[in-house]
Amino acid sequence: MFDSLGQLGGAFLGFMTPHTLFNVIWATFLGIVIGALPGLTATMGVALLTTLTFTMPHNEAIMVLICIYVGAIYGGSRSAILLNIPGTPASAASTLDGYPLARQGLAGRAMGISTSGSWLGTLFGILCLALLTPVLSELALTFQSFEFFWISVFGVVVAGTLAGGDPLKGYIAGFLGLWIATIGQEPYYNYQRYAFGYTDLAGGIGLLPALVGAYGVAEVLQAMRGPVVKAVSSKLDSVVPRIEDVLKYWRTIFRSGAIGVWIGILPGLGEDAAAWSSYAAARRASKEKEKFGKGSIEGLMAAETGEAASVPGAIIPVLTLALPGSAPAAVLMAAMMIHGLNPGPNLMVESPQFFYQIIAMLVIADMSKLLFGFVLIRPLIKVLLVPRERLMPVVFVLCVVGSFAITSRVFDIYVMLVFGLIGFVMRELKFNMAPLILGLVLGDLLEKNLTRGLVLSDGSLLPFFTRPVCAVLSAMTILSVLWSIPAVNRSVRAAFTRRRP
Amino acid sequence: MADTPDLLPHEQPAPPRTDLWIAAVFFVFGAAAAWLAFLMPTYADQKGQIYTAPGLVPGFYGIVILLLSIWLAVRAVRQGALRPRGEATTAGQPAGTSDLRLALAAGLGLVFVVGLIGRVPFWLAAAMFVAMFTILFEWRAGEPWAPRARRIGEAVLLGLVTGAAVTLVFEKVFYVRLP
DSSP: OHHHHHHHHHHHHHHOSHHHHHHHHHHHHHHHHHHHSTTOOHHHHHHHHHHHSTTSOHHHHHHHHHHHHHHHHHHHHHHHHHHSSOSSGGGHHHHHHHHHHHHTTOHHHHHHHHHHHHHHHHHHHHHHHHHHHHHHHHHHTTOOHHHHHHHHHHHHHHHHHHSSSOHHHHHHHHHHHHHHTTOEEOTTTOOEETOTTOHHHHTOOOHHHHHIIIIIIHHHHHHHHSOOOOOOOOOOOOOSOOHHHHHHTHHHHHHHHHHHHHHHHSTTOHHHHHHHHHHHHHHHHOSOGGGTTSOOHHHHHHHHHHHHHHHHHHHHHHHHHSOOSSHHHHHHHHHHHHTTOOOSTTHHHHOHHHHHHHHHHHHHHHHHHHHHHHSOHHHHHHHHTSOHHHHHHHHHHHHHHHHHHTTOOHHHHHHHHHHHHHHHHHHHTTOOHHHHHHHHHHHHHHHHHHHHHHHHTTTOSTHHHHSHHHHHHHHHHHHHHHHTSHHHHHHHHHHHHHHOO | OOSSOOOOGGGSOOOHHHHHHHHHHHHHHHHHHHHHHHTSOOOGGGTOOGGGOTTHHHHHHHHHHHHHHHHHHHHHHHTTTTSOTTTSOOOOOOTTOOHHHHHHHHHHHHIIIIIIBTTBOHHHHHHHHHHHHHHHHTOOTTOOHHHHHHHHHHHHHHHHHHHHHHHIIIIIISOOOOO
């Protein structure tokens, strides 16, 4: 206990240098700006900054990325409140009550609620991360290839089922991501799969250029195709959060925090699902249901707390199972790998201090976010008014630099372009991108564990189903697929409805 | 208000006929992926185990994609994808969207990556791209020359500032190599 506190204190002290604090300030601000600007998302921000900070020491680079992540998820509420356009998909639920509050001349109060909800949500999530990660890591250390295979499959399937939209298309996107991850040299014979004689393809598809394309270029194209958005003219009252708002809705804050962390832990779902689920739960439990959608403080608080709590929640499976809880967390995990860290159960064994550093990073980023909740509101509103015709080409230039930066291959810029096109087309065809990204990230893990498991069992599939954790995970995966079949879903619901008195 | 919040854009269903086309594309893709995986060597002559054969896993993914595409096709047909045109295509283009703007943005991006990068210094390529992008998207037919000249001047300045800032910040601060 005291040893843990000592290590945590050491982690905090280690970051208290002017250089690190300077990085925290600019990264959080940049994250808030990225989140606030419609068309730029947290995933894109983290992906771009991963490539641009990879020459930094790993502690500083991960700190910058966490600040971007935390800041961007918070920043999305700015445009949700002022423009009725969610800056990031995570802030979509905040538009329902944030914008009506702004229309009533309470934009400042709405931003204060957003700040307090988001700050408390992240703190709650950090507490859960600190408590759950060591326990889950301990459990995960007992896992073998069979379990890790099912964890990967479960991740892709659950992301397809629950990430929103059509589950069937989610599965297709997930398996497409897994297939893309097989392009290039395979691990046993160095055979070049699907390379067609091209040396660059034999090196495989870089995860980060693909992510920058799918989230950066695709968003530039979508923003340029879409209609122009205009800010609402609203009187800006005090943005300082009110204590009475927090005290009055403490139950909502705890409930939304718990939902946010849980959804964060589930693979691939992310902050938008957390915000919607928290909002829906708050509405069901509220005594002021009629205010929801018309400027409910409780509704806005629930959405903001839920989405913010899911950020640390999404990092929990990264640290314990190498399984990202959201798309930005997938990029963060890739960044950890690039920096030579080994996310997963061995992290707590090989570099336990990094776990405490992550807690310290999240707390510092959360505090920095709180600071920006009070100041720089007006300059931020001015940033929101930058026309997309001037912003998007700059973003595109950054995408090009970002995809080239890690391996200095022009081929990676082409990968970015192709994935930008794939991302744009798939979104237009109503595919969710989260399963595709999760498939790309988990492809290597899944293949290695499947083949290793088959070699260990001499080709027998039994251990994949009979080991206790495998049995649970395989059953959950199959149930998840069955649940997404409308006929099965309807029958189960009807059966439960009939049994009710 | 409904009990469930409004659907996000990606959660709105696509028209059944579109889904049928998507299914056809993924059917071909899955079949091609599985066939190419089947053609990969198994290394059995080197006493390699079948479980480590290079084509096993990608072939499995190809087959799964193929099966899922069949599921999607069957669902689309049951939802009326084969009914006469008009009934099955219900979703129109959202208001305010423009395919011309999309094509222009994509085309300019392609010119930047394929035509400019590597041929001129990166700062100049970035400056030309940003300036051209801004000028073309802010172009208004019939606008008097004075405001138009001001806009063009601003776009060129934005391009130059972007090129210089990106080069300085990434090369000197982050030590990142530029294309």
